[in-house]
Amino acid sequence: MPDGHSETEVRMPFPVLIADIGGTNARFAIVVDSNAEPKRFPSIKTADFATLDAAIQQVVLDKTSIMPRSAVLAVAGPIDGDEIDLTNCDWIVRPKRLISDLGFSDVLVMNDYEAQALAVVALDAEYLKPIGGGTRVTSANRVVIGPGTGLGVAGIVHGANTWIPVAGEGGHVDLGPRTERDYAIFPHLETIGGRVSGEQILCGRGMVNLYQAIAKADGRPALLSKPEDITSASFDGSDTVAVEAVQLFIEYLARVAGDMALVFMARGGIYLTGGITQKILPVLDEQRFRAAFDNKEPHRNLLEQTPVYVIMHDQAPLEGLSAFARMPGRFGVDVAGRWWQED
Structure with missing residues (x-):
């Protein structure tokens, strides 16, 4: 040992x-x-x-x-x-x-x-694309979230003049319905142990899960079975189920990101990484993302002040x-x- x-x-x-x-x-x-x-x-x-x-x-x-x-x-x-x-x-x-x-x-x-958490302290501003407003507090806690093969989450906490990375399984927190559309879709999502976790939607296989649930909710055929095909079809509008799946994926990612901002009091920012983030960035609606991220009453003001960045560094x-x-x-x-x- x-x-x-x-x-x-x-x-x-x-x-x-x-x-x-x-x-x-x-x-x-x-x-x-x-x-x-x-x-x-x-x-x-x-x-x-x-x-x-x-x-x-x-x-x-x-x-x-x-x-x-x-x-x-x-x-x-x-x-x-x-x-x-x-x-x-x-x-x-x-x-x-x-x-x-x-x-x-x-x-x-x-x-x-x-x-990844160490990186959000080390990266220069040129590699960080802001999503909406907010102002970073230099020595405040930060969180990195990455939808990819799974949903990775880690915090980095500032204390005693030191940056302390905190790894965990934050990608497995509950993700529940909020809107009428959510309530129509969520009964059709594949669950684990009777619940929907963040990772059941916010990763590659999760995007497929979400796509299939939307199709079932509307009685439409689920023509696609790979996340890369779903994102491609959402870009060119060739599959309306895929278009909605990617937009809801982004909205749900914003909700989980907002939750993590509250957990860590992340005034130093939320940092989005992972292979899927880069792929969906061309269709990421900043206003829709921030609306979902900020909607954390009674702490909306705190979330509005919290910056969100997409990490643009490939390594x-x-x-x-x-x-x-x-x-x-x-x-x-x-x-x-x-x-x-x-x-």
């Missing part, structure tokens, strides 16, 4: 390999020192490599003379023990083997949405990991049970 350390002791020896490892894609970079921009390597498909170790060797170590001494990995999966299974990917992260076989002295593993988690690698003391990352060192 990894050693027990307090976060104040974290010092990852340079150069540091950083990696964002998702279910489908993996991205790598090396941070040479505390002042350097990360040296990036080509993104890869996880399915193209048998193991993480092989990917690091072939994509990074074989392509550079810079030999990283430590590694900070963000993974899509629960971190429990010395063998870490990834969600939607066959790779298993074995930090002890990375140390023994690839020469690392330290390996730190964190959740992928913790890295935001690497930016977060890079910021952590350069200045770990800036962040209160809990490393207990997640930091391995050579014997």
Whole structure:
């Protein structure tokens, strides 16, 4: 098992390999020192490599003379023990083997949405597209929300001059009907355990779930079965069920985002990420989004003051990991049970 350390002791020896490892894609970079921009390597498909170790060797170590001494990995999966299974990917992260076989002295593993949370502190304004009004309070709490394969949610809380990422399962909060149209559609949504969670609508398969429920509510045929087909049909108007599905998807995302803003008192902003956010951005109606986001009586005024941004950086988690690698003391990352060192 990894050693027990307090976060104040974290010092990852340079150069540091950083990696964002998702279910489908993996991205790598090396941070040479505390002042350097990360040296990036080509993104890869996880399915193209048998193991993480092989990917690091072939994509990074074989392509550079810079030999990283430590590694900070963000993974899509629960971190429990010395063998870490990834969600939607066959790779298993074995930090002890990375140390023994690839020469690392330290390996730190964190959740992928913790890295997203670190990124919302690290990203420059040019990579943030505002949705409506609101004013960011610099040192206030922030939340990142990402509809993709699932619905990822994480907060980053400011306290004691430190940014503390808070990962959780916020994507599984209840999502209920509010309007007459909602009440017509929701009885036809597929449920889990008799309830509709945010992730039952606000992810790829959730969009299909919503599309099918709209079709059933109206007695119309559900002609599409893939989220990418639904978004495409909504853009060109070729399927009116798809048009409504995408617009309701955006509205429901705004409602959940507003809920998270209240939970975290996120005066530092709500940050939207995830593959689906980028795809639906061309048809995102800012006024409709903000109307749903702000409608949180008796706290409408608080929500109206809270800014919402779409993250426009295609490798935001690497930016977060890079910021952590350069200045770990800036962040209160809990490393207990997640930091391995050579014997």
